[in-house]
Amino acid sequence: MIALFTPSPTDPERLVPPSGITAQLTAFAAGAMAFLAVFALALMFATNRVADRWSAELAQTATIRVSxxxxxxxxxxxxxxxxxxxxxxxxxxxxxxxxxxxxxxxxxxxxxxxxxxxxxxxxxxxxxxxxxxxxxxxxxxxxxxxxGAVLDDHGRWRRPLIEAAERLRTLGVLSIALIALTMAAMVTLAASASLSANGKVIAVLRLVGARDSYVIRAFVRRFMLRALAGASVGTVFAMAAIAVFPDSGRDTGFLTGLGFRGLEWFVPLLIPPVAAMVAFWATRIAAARKLREIR
Amino acid sequence: MIELSGVGYSYGDSRLFGDITLSLAPGAFHFLTGPSGAGKTTLLKLCYLELAPDEGQIDIFGKDAAALNRDDIAKARQRIGVVHQDCQFIDHMPLAENIMLPLRVAGRDHAAEQNNLRDLMAWVGLGDKADALPPELSGGERQRAALARAVIMSPDVILADEPTGNVDWDMSLRLLTLLVELNRMGKSVLLATHDLALIRQAKAQVPARVLRLRDRVLQQAGSDL
Incomplete structure (x- = not known):
């Protein structure tokens, strides 16, 4: 996959016509999905923090009732x-x-x-x-x-909070997975459209002896780089939006706590490479399917 | 190099031909002629494995084609130069890059082949068209460019489908001379054509075998040519 970033003189990418609506669509879809993924991540981290705080606060106190x-x-x-x-x-x-x-x-x-x-x-x-x-x-x-003394360690209050936090965390992970799948579907559609539009290019390449891997590389590199660029822009915009989100400090409510703290800011930076990887596999699979139609 | 044994092919329920036996040995020069729709193009496509036969066996460079995977087929095609009737090119790439495409696909340093390319393009009369895009070319120019692309890798076998269909007589003779030269270098040539004058001209230069595809069978043409 690394080789896809380092063009060589025999690089097949130029064999595919330079751009078109699919190029813009892929970059836009990747950007929009990255934007949403950053917010889903921020929501997940905020949920974690609030749940941890509530849980910790209740966990550190107990009440004894004396009758x-x-x-x-x-x-x-x-x-x-x-x-x-x-x-x-x-x-x-x-x-x-x-x-x-x-x-x-x-x-x-x-x-x-x-x-x-x-x-x-x-x-x-x-x-x-x-x-x-x-x-x-x-x-x-x-x-x-x-x-006559009864200890209440707040377990019955804490348990539903922990359960809610775990469910919110699961929902966050599920949202990110759905965003990744949606992006994969969009890239697959764009790649399939591009492959269909370039059926003649593929036929010529096969005619002159190109292996499937060579043809696939011509398309994969392009879609992967588009997804990477789009996702990078989407991630930067979303991170900037979150950075200027109102934050009134540690003890504020759930909504004003939306954002990243400390090392959490590095996690959204993983989104563009992940988007590129999703595009890599989505295009690869679409190209392999298209090639099966041509001998 | 390419051998067809008892090969048959049908389009749906319509049988195009059957029991075709053909051997393209090194240095052989074959003309393939016959009426339109007889299956000349299909026979050529079978030879470079774009189509798979319904029956019979095709051996290509000593291997049973049925046992080849897609990469093997690609590798075999690097040893075959094909001139398509409809001369397909990559339209957004300049002609020179289109002609060098087989080198690029094979991973060869096409920068080192610039002199060969220049000579070849001059030979087919396209010396001044290196930067032109394929859609800007006339039908004849496209055919000459297709022939140049087919031979740039110095393939073992050249399969040409009506390569002189859109060119004038002088250019037809130049293209034929190029093919004859390549044949003398040991390349095997199979040329499908309607042009009987061209066949006669070639027979004067090279011991060519003329095959006629008619009534679903492949026959050796007689003295009527």
Whole structure:
């Protein structure tokens, strides 16, 4: 394939008429597909980042709900805090105050809920360190020592988020694969049209003793270079569009987080060579099929 | 070099000819004549393997053509110079490049063949047409160019289908002389033509065999020529 970039004196490319509508169509299709592929990549990376952040934020915190008769509540809460103080992976733990609990319940019961006189469970917020806690072990210990304490490690919130992120990632990969296939189909159509229009050239080449590989090379090189040029332009435009996309920092929403960060900027640069490779194989297959019609 | 044994060919249900036996030995000069539609062009196409026979066997340079793959066929064609009746060229390329096309396809350094090309183009009367595009040429000029392209590789066999059909008598004689010269160098020539005067002229210069394709069979022509 490398040889296709280095023309030789016997290079067959000039045997095919210089240009035509198929040339422009191939370059345009490659450019448009590359543009879309860059956006699909950006969307995939943004999805990954948001999902990772949500997942990490939920993964690093846990809540313990302590239910006990009012006279025993303070003692039970203290027992839980003591246990947490001895539990590996716990960075900090604190019991929520009445005001915080009232604020949490305000959306449902209004701001004046008398939480101090109601038998409402007390919440303890646990922040994990980077190693994380052994949730199952902690749960068993709490059950044994403080039966009214229940650990919620946010697993039921985290699981659907991780699943959604994985599906979004799969959709991103699928989109890029579909874009590649669409480009292959367009290049195949353009190459087939060009091969049909140049049936006479192929017949002359076969008549004077050209091998199939020689004829194929005449077309493949041209379509591959067109796809490479079109995809390069499309990629540059898309990357420029993404570079000027509004970004309000790390903690912003999904849409404003669309783009590439750090080394991710190098990934779209793979699109033009991949487009060239897709064009290479699409043209090769179309040319081989056309040649079977001529002896 | 090319041998046809019991070869038959049909277009659909219509049988064109059958049981054709022909041997193009080194140095042989054959004329192929016969009425229009008798199958002269088809017979030539069978010889350079553009068509495959319905029956019989074709041996080309010592190999059974039926056993050749596409690359083998291409390789065999590099040893055969073909002049088509409709003289196909690559229209966007100058005439000189069209004539050198067999060299280019064979991967030969066509820059080193510039002198040969110049002589050859002058010989066929196209010395001043090197940069012309094929559509700019007259029918006769195209035929001469096709002959030049057919012989530039100095092929072992030359198959020509009515190569003098669109040229005047003087040019016909020059082309015939070129073919006779090549034949004297050991090349085998099969020339399909209607031109009986040209055949008589050739027979005066070279021991040519005249074959007539008529009524679906190939016969040796007699003294009527």
């Amino acid at each position: 006990a008769p009012a006279p025993q509540m303070a003692e039970q809460v203290q027992s839980v805090l003591t246990i947490l103080g001895q539990t590996p992976g716990v960075a900090s733990a604190r019991a929520m105050g009445d005001d915080e609990q009232r604020a949490l319940l305000a959306p449902w019961f209004g701001p004046d809920l008398p939480v101090e006189v109601l038998p409402i469970p007390r919440l303890i917020e646990v922040v994990e360190d980077s190693t994380g806690i052994d949730a199952e072990g902690l749960r068993l210990r709490l059950r044994a020592e403080v039966p």
